[in-house]
Amino acid sequence: xxxxxxxxxxxxxxxxxxxxxxxxxxxxxxxxxxxxxxxxxxxxxxxxxxxxxxxxxxxxxxxxxxxxxxxxxxxxxxxxxxxxxxxxxxxxxxxxxxxxxxxxxxxxxxxxxxxxxxxxxxxxxxxxxxxxxxxxxxxxxxxxxxxxxxxxxxxxxxxxxxxxxxxxxxxxxxxxxxxxx
Numbered sequence: 001x002x003x004x005x006x007x008x009x010x011x012x013x014x015x016x017x018x019x020x021x022x023x024x025x026x027x028x029x030x031x032x033x034x035x036x037x038x039x040x041x042x043x044x045x046x047x048x049x050x051x052x053x054x055x056x057x058x059x060x061x062x063x064x065x066x067x068x069x070x071x072x073x074x075x076x077x078x079x080x081x082x083x084x085x086x087x088x089x090x091x092x093x094x095x096x097x098x099x100x101x102x103x104x105x106x107x108x109x110x111x112x113x114x115x116x117x118x119x120x121x122x123x124x125x126x127x128x129x130x131x132x133x134x135x136x137x138x139x140x141x142x143x144x145x146x147x148x149x150x151x152x153x154x155x156x157x158x159x160x161x162x163x164x165x166x167x168x169x170x171x172x173x174x175x176x177x178x179x180x181x
Contacts, residue, residue, distance in 0.1 A: 017060070026177055057181060107145065111145070
């Protein structure tokens with residue numbers, strides 16, 4: 001069975017980003033979209049990057065248009081949106097699928113390591129619970145990514161230690177990242 005360090009993704013600029021080059025770092029991988037109710041999460045993600053990158057945090061932003069068509073632009077348009085509206089400086093990958101036949105192989109691996117555990121409570125959780133049965137009637141029982149801004153945290157040894165749904169409190173994500181650094 002493959003491990004985290006056996007995978008790679010393609011950066012927005014076309015360069016191959018090998019996970020093996022991230023050995024010894026804490027990695028946060030997030031599928032994003034520019035027109036989503038969770039898009040404001042770019043701000044706390046950028047703050048984490050600024051606060052912890054020098055301590056060993058790497059962030060991989062993977063734009064995805066599979067959820068409500070909320071990332072319709074080109075890679076360059078998405079990058080421009082993020083830098084203009086959220087001053088993002090963390091690496092952005094090419095827009096990619098995270099579910100289905102064309103999903104990035106790394107996403108098949110991530111989902112095999114940490115499945116869906118629910119959305120928790122709150123307005124956004126209620127909204128997702130109301131719309132997902134129409135998209136995926138079995139959404140509660142499979143590991144597919146449910147929506148934009150699902151986050152995976154990988155520790156310094158390459159172990160996938162957590163999956164955070166988009167409804168998770170960003171302070172929880174940050175606290176875990178801090179504990180792993």
